[in-house]
Amino acid sequence: MGIVIAAVVAGLLVIGGGSYFVLSGDDEKDDKQKNVSKSDDPKPSASESVDQGDGTGTGEGEEDLNAGRKPGDAKALFVAKNDVDLPSGGADVFGPWVAGDTVVKAMYRSVVGYSVTDGSKKWTVPLTTEVCAATTHPSTDGKVVIAVKDGPTEKAKCLDLQLIDLTTGKVGWKKTIPKGTGFLSFSDFTLNISGNTLAAGGTGASFGFSMTDGRQLFQGPKSGCKPFAFAGGPRLLAALSCPTKDYNKPKHQLQEVDPATGRAKWTFDAPKDWEIDKVYSVDPIVISLIQREPKMWAVFAMKPDGTVRSQIDGGKDKYRISCGGAFVIFGQNLEGCTGVAADANTFYMPTDSARAGGPNEVVAFNLDTGKPKWRTPSGGDTGLVPLGMEGGSVVVYREPSYDSGGAIATIAPAGGAPKVVLQHPEGAADVENSFYSARYLYSGERFFIAAGRVSARNDTEEMRTATMMAFGK
Incomplete structure (x- = not known):
């Protein structure tokens, strides 16, 4: 479903007396989100291991993930393949999340925890209906909340929450x-x-619940400007839609709200x-805004008090940001x-590269001025994708x-050539390239790739589809 592509300087946007360049261009977001299920009394259960190489290139299992592994290369630790008969249209994957020595994903009617070292299943939570939503990040004490449909039919709503x-x-x-009306x-x-x-958060209503016991802490306003989605972490940010006489002329707000009260x-x-x-980003606050007609895109950095810190000046480059996820009905x-x-x-x-999958650059922008500070070329034949920060480096x-594996690298705060910390073996390249709408997680010196959605032309192919993969030392 594409990627976010931002383009060229197109005009001026005036806010609070200051002038800001606006990025304009095609807006082809990869926004997919879907299903979640519930269980009357699900309990975790242990299970078998999944495909893995032995780290030496001897071809153990269906395929030798570590073939061609050179001295110093990381190992392909495991590949988890689908073992569930999915609906004809496939199913969305939620996660991955890591807590200690367990990596977890949710898909269709189960949530499964795997060993981070060999991919063996540590526990499974069976569900009676489909997973339809999940928290983007776990809590600080290693818990997530999933939503499951409140029934098995097509008319079922994504309303039942479950802490795991x-x-x-x-x-x-x-x-x-609570169910809405209208x-x-x-x-x-x-x-x-x-x-x-x-x-x-939803278009019709918004709520806050205690992570301790699930009790409702607050409900968003029922009229006027109403939150339709939240971003969490060190801050709780809410995006609000306000009443307007013309649907084609939206009015939006951003708020930081008190997590305990919703104020x-x-x-x-x-x-x-x-x-x-x-x-x-919620800390520091960096947000994306769009205008639908004409199509334009802008990135703002905000101060802690909600005033504009700067607007990112992207110049004439195009940028590649993937915002994939399960499909959300009338939501975001x-x-x-x-x-x-x-x-x-x-x-x-x-x-963005001139050709799909080709070399690109990582650009660092000063949040106080919005101006570029430095650029680092990817080198080679493929591109770089920023994942996060560690020890001050990107x-x-x-x-x-x-025909070659990917790698995890870091770029120093002052820029310069990427320094590889995990070089993936070439024997895993085919599988590494196979994930649809892939999601990435680097944690504990291990790199995890999970499919954003699993589907296939027939049951045989469906059972061969890789859903998650891991690399490490």
Whole structure:
């Protein structure tokens, strides 16, 4: 479903007396989100291991993931393949999340925890209906909340919440989001965690629930400007839609809200006819705005008080940011974009290549001025994708080619050539290249790739589809 492509300087946007360049171009977001199920009393259960190489290139299992592994290269630790008969249209994958020695994904009617070292299944939580939503990030104590459909039919709503401990697979509290009324009741909710609060946002309503026991902490306003999505983490940010006489002229706001009460700490009014689209970072605050007609895209850095810090000046480059996820009906996910990173003073984005999968650059922008600080070319035949920060450096994923494995590298705060920390073996390149709408996670010196969605032409291919893969020393 494409990627976010931002393009050229197109005009001036005036906010609070200051002038800001606007990025304009095609807007082809990869926004997919879907299903979640519930269980009457799901319990974790242990299971078997999955395909893995032995690290020496001897061809153990179906394929030798570590063939051609050179001295110093990382190992392909495991590949988890689908073992569930999915609906004809396939199913979305949620996660991966890591807690201690367990990596977890949710798909269709189960949540599964795997060993980070060999991919053996540590526990499984069976569900009776489909997973339809999940928190983007776990809580600080290693818990996530999934949403499952409230029934097995096509008319079922994505309303039933369930807490799951990532380490043990133990199921905690369950809660049903109150049903709305009217047309907006068709909206799906998206979920995010901030502190001890689970925030559920939808076009029709919004709620806050306690992560401790699931009790409702707050409900968003029922009239006026209403939150339709949240971004979590060190802050809880809400994107709001305000009443307008013309649907084609939206009015949006961004707020930081108190996780315990839902009360706004500050409010930022988006420029006229612009929409709050994504939150690339909550600390520091970096957000994406779009204008639908004419198509334009802008990236703002915000101060802690909600005033504009700067607008990113992207020049004439095109940028590649993937915001894939499960399909959301009349709703929106603010988080989950791949290809962006930020620290206290700098924001990082990758340029788009002239050809698909080709070389690109990572550009560092000064958050106080919005201007570029430095550029690092990817080198070689493939591109770099920023994943996050570690020890002051930018962690990037060097994408694989058809005959060579990918790699995890870091770029120093002052820029310069990427320094490889995990070089993936060439024997795993085919599988590494196979993930549809891939999601990436680097944690504990291990790199995990998970498919964003699993589907196939027939049952045989479906059971061969890789859903997750891991690399490490």
